Amino acid sequence: MKKAMYLVLICFVIALTAKAQDKSYNESDFYGIWSLDLNEYELEDDIYIFKKEKSSNSQEEKLNIIVTFLESGKCRVNYDKTSGFCSNETFRDYSWSFEKDSGIINIYHSKKWLKEFKEQSPEDFKDFGLPEKYKSMELKIITLQSGGTGLEILDWE
Numbered sequence: 001m002k003k004a005m006y007l008v009l010i011c012f013v014i015a016l017t018a019k020a021q022d023k024s025y026n027e028s029d030f031y032g033i034w035s036l037d038l039n040e041y042e043l044e045d046d047i048y049i050f051k052k053e054k055s056s057n058s059q060e061e062k063l064n065i066i067v068t069f070l071e072s073g074k075c076r077v078n079y080d081k082t083s084g085f086c087s088n089e090t091f092r093d094y095s096w097s098f099e100k101d102s103g104i105i106n107i108y109h110s111k112k113w114l115k116e117f118k119e120q121s122p123e124d125f126k127d128f129g130l131p132e133k134y135k136s137m138e139l140k141i142i143t144l145q146s147g148g149t150g151l152e153i154l155d156w157e
């Protein structure tokens with residue numbers, strides 16, 4: 001009887017673990033501010049991970065990269081924030097997309113003139129083989145040791 005109880009308990013734990021790994025994400029799960037604290041990393045080839053900010057009022061001296069995911073595929077990226085005390089914040093506007101099947105987020109920008117060229121001369125645009133967008137960053141959804149969600153940088157311009 002005890003063996004059967006342990007077996008049921010082990011199966012239950014395995015089922016819970018498997019269910020947690022299959023978490024399904026939606027685009028709205030990423031809305032908000034995500035921060036990469038560069039002070040946490042020592043080597044260039046480290047694995048860099050963005051974490052969702054609970055509060056953006058940190059007064060701690062940090063070198064951060066901030067990504068703010070917004071609705072309608074818009075986002076803002078700040079590569080220049082050096083401190084909570086300084087007003088040295090330079091945000092750039094980007095677009096983003098979420099590939100649900102692969103768990104990949106792509107941050108990209110497109111040139112206005114490319115869009116206009118494509119709309120005005122679709123055949124010429126195709127002949128030139130120009131990209132419609134330029135990838136800036138590729139992020140993969142990961143589970144942190146704390147159980148939270150992180151975004152690991154796979155590729156970065």
